[in-house]
Amino acid sequence: MDGDTLYSIGETAERTGLSVKTIRFYSDSGVVPPTIYSPAGYRLYDTDALARLQLVRTLRDLGVDLASVRQVLDRTRSLPEVAASHAEAIALQMRTLRLQRTVLRAIAERGSTVEEMELMHKLAKLSDAERRRLISDFVEDTFGGVDANPALVDMIRAAMPELPEDPEPAQIEAWVELAELTSDTDFRAAVRRMAEYQAAQRAEGDTTGLHHELTEVVRDRVEHALASGIAPDSAEAKPIVDELAARYAVTFDRPDDAALRQWLRTRLDVAGDTRTERYWQLLAVINGWPVPPSLAPVFAWFGAALEVIVCDQQPVDSADFGARPEPGGARAIGPR
Structure with missing residues (x-):
């Protein structure tokens, strides 16, 4: 580690845009562990750990689940593969949401009863x-x-x-x-x-x-x-x-x-x-x-x-x- 710049958890939070609490969670769960601990027991992170945390933040902001994030970090799945899979999942979610929106609009326009609403929802799905x-x-x-x-x-x-x-x-x-x-x-x-x-x-x-x-x-x-x-x-x-x-x-x-x-x-x-x-x-x-x-x-x-x-x-x-x-x-x- 000689020559590498190390950052405290607070400095790491400032550089990655993540909260101290979130970094601590990723550390404790093994997603991005600290590079080393100081003699006093404080977590310290190097530039590689910062890059991994920034990647985690981006993937999580895009809605990628934590299990998939781990696979990317562990290199058991490639980033393009995870991105493609997640994009497909988002497309399905969007279609479901659009369908739900349309059903709700139809219910509102026709003044449906509870029974009609349930039937419409069931058939639309x-x-x-x-x-x-x-x-x-x-x-x-x-x-x-x-x-x-x-x-x-x-x-x-x-x-x-x-x-x-x-x-x-x-x-x-x-x-x-x-x-x-x-x-x-x-x-x-x-x-x-x-x-x-x-x-x-x-x-x-x-x-x-x-x-x-x-x-x-x-x-x-x-x-x-x-x-x-x-x-x-x-x-x-x-x-x-x-x-x-x-x-x-x-x-x-x-x-x-x-x-x-x-x-x-x-x-x-x-x-x-x-x-x-x-x-x-x-x-x-x-x-x-x-x-x-x-x-x-x-x-x-x-x-x-x-x-x-x-x-x-x-x-x-x-x-x-x-x-x-x-x-x-x-x-x-x-x-x-």
């Missing part, structure tokens, strides 16, 4: 994998083991909720609503009936897939009718229904007759649960996609117009599909 598993369970329960439209099933399986790292309150609210919706047994039963209906249609030879273009034609014609004030039970509605029925006949390779209109009404009934449209809207909000416009008024008008025509032609037996929903059904879980 789910990992990406857990959110995917929840939706995958819904898909398996509703479409599993049924030969439904494969293009639709593939689309549903691929469209998973992906909350961003810093979600908006609306995205948290949408995720909570989606989780509740997909857990609803009545909704699951309705989607299952739709899947079974699709399977029955496929068994009869329908392999037409999805029908985005046909849906757009229906939207265009019916929205024009709505804008023009044409009632679904009016004489002006019949030519519109006839035009759309002809489109369906071509798409599905079926005769354009009274049976087609009966088939169309049944098809709309099966796909008429408004919650299916809500499913896609919520998913869009969560993932930051453009929210699809509602087709509920369009298919409500089309279904009502078909009902008038079908009832004029023959008695209706909808027993195969249970009670028919009220007009106003939106787009099914997949396009018609």
